[in-house]
Amino acid sequence: MTETKSATEVWITGIGLATSLGEGLDAHWDGLNQHRINVDEKGFAPCVVHPLAPLNFDTQIPKKGDQRQMEAWQRIGTYAAGLALDSAGVKGNKEILGRMDMVIAAGGGERDIAVDSNILSGDAKGNHAPGFLNERLMNDLRPTLFLAQLSNLLAGNIAIVHGVSGTSRTFMGEEAASIDAARIALARIAGGQSDIALIGGSHNGERKDLLVLYEFGDFNLKNKFAPVWARGGSSGFALGSAGAFLVIESKAHAEARGAKPYARLTNVVTDRARRQHRGEVMATLETLWSKLGKIGDTGAIITGATGAEPATSEERTFLAAYPDFAVRSTGTIFGHTMETQFPLGLALAALSLSRGALFPPNDPTGLEVEMSKPPTQIVVVGTGHWRGEGMALVEAIK
Template identity: 85%
Template sequence: MTETKSSNPASAEVWITGIGLATSLGEGLDAHWDALNQRRINVDEKSFAPHIVHPWAPINLDTQIPKKGDQRQMEAWQRIGTYAAGLALESAGIKGNKEILARMDMIVAAGGGERDLAVDSNILNLEAKGNSAPGFLNERLMNDLRPTLFLAQLSNLLAGNIAIVHGVTGSSRTFMGEEAAGVDAARIALARIAAGQSDIALIGGSQNGERKDLLVLYEFGGFNLKDKFVPVWARGKNGGFALGSGGAFLVIESRAHAEARGAKPYARLTNVVADMARRRHPGEVTSALEGLWSKLGKLADKGAIITGATGAEPATSEESAFLGAHPGFAVRATGTMFGHTMETQFPLGLALAALSLSRGALFPPNDPTGLEVEMSTPPTQIVVIGTGHWRGEGMALVEAIR
């Protein structure tokens, strides 16, 4: 087991003041709240059969990315993220506020970017036909790929496009590392604000799950859910994840900064902790989660948990064992409703936790196994869990502000 990393919150209280969601369930907070309460799920079992995806809901990009030229030079994952970031800034009441945006920090969790499938396919077809002279591959890569592509799009292009489109021009960091990247984006942003090194930050990520190259990549590891959609907890030992398209961004800031500009909070981000179990022996994920739980802070005997559990094994079974040791907490798995959005899964959990606390209710369960139960009382604390399908564990404590 590696050493647990914590945000180590100091005296500065940190608020979540903006939430931007653009996923398979739609865009905006009201649309998501309605969909969650109606137990709606948007799944495509045919387009990438036998693989299952949660496709991005149709939206009008012009409302957050007004220039067509900006839209054209982005691939789908960048458009999704830039759009969700705009929604978060709008939600926080700072969209277009040049003074705040100029000093606003940004931490983005991003994957390796999208490949150019047309170029890849052409190269493979010519190779198969024997039409590949010496230097053929380098020539094709240099001549066919756009300047923004280096085998795949650079991961920091999302942050760059958010800066260009929305004017967020403070410090910028891009973290890679699948689910763990989303945990660390929140952990480090919280630590910086709590320590007085930053006043306000934009954090989050995005994913386009409707990618043949990504589906092939995860098929090599045996991670994809195939043939028929099943809720996360019902997938069993032969389970896997259904990739989801979506973007989730949050604006977090010190309480003093928020109050000075008259901003109203959705919730308080109290702590974020992370670990990386070696996963060489059964039970190590369960043990890691118990360790993180003990470091979150003072927890009530009963509460709520929003988890990004993937459905992939053995991580999901070991997380289920951890959840079974805390029966007083009502669980909700985002993977059932949204699919698995990889780097975005933890920011998505934070966003849904803050939304639930601000609405004074936990959205209903969407699970046939009985692991998820109703919660009739308004939650005051929600623990967000991120257990990576292959590596990395994280938790956050999000609390109501009364």
């Protein structure tokens, strides 16, 4: 069990969102309240995906050369990071950006599908000479492709494009990586090692290589979309494309520069259940809940529940123990965005608290219910499809 409870008050002062619903806070708030879901059942059939809404990357990544050397997941993340910096009012502020930390969750790079297909086709025909594989890899791959497999290139591109040049940390490990990213950033500010940090992640779910990878584990939702809680026997996740970044900083630092907060990030706790026996995920979630701090009898929960089994069923059993908490699933609306799922939950929690309302449910099963009162606390839950659990407590600032 790892936890970070801040003695130094830490504020969320910037939010950057680029997802299947669109970009920016107003577009997301409107989409959530209109029950919009952007889903594609045909483009990657039989797999279901949530495609990225159209973006004008020039607005946050002005140099075409920068855009060309990035893969899609890097462009999405660099774009969302720029939105977060704009939201926090620090875009272009060299003094602040020069000491701003980055703690990022990222996966590996994208495959060149055309090259892979040609190599596999040639191999299947059995008529290639010795050294065929090395020759094709050297001649067919662009020089930057190997480097593009490095997960820390997202942080590098953010530094190049936006000038964020304090310390930089990149975590790999799917959903758990982003929970640790938030925990570490909060711990650094709470411990006085940092004043301000950029945290988040990005994911391109429109990748045939990823869909094939997750199909080996039978994780993909196929044929027809259904909300997370209504998938039943058709378990699995629908991959989504998204970037979610937040600027967090100490209250003193924010006040000194006149920044207005969206919410307070009070605590982040993480763990990893063994998942060898039924009930271990639920037991871990219960323990995490007890470590969050003082939580009222009513409130709200934003969960990144994936739809993959058996983790989602165990999480649902855990949620049933808190019937007075209004639950919202990001997986239903945005798909499953792996490393981006937890920062997406943090962003939506902070947005809801700043707007004085929880966005409405989008669930036919009745698990998600309306919340009439303005929330003051929102617990963000992350349960990995395969490994890793975590929670964060996000609170309104009075």
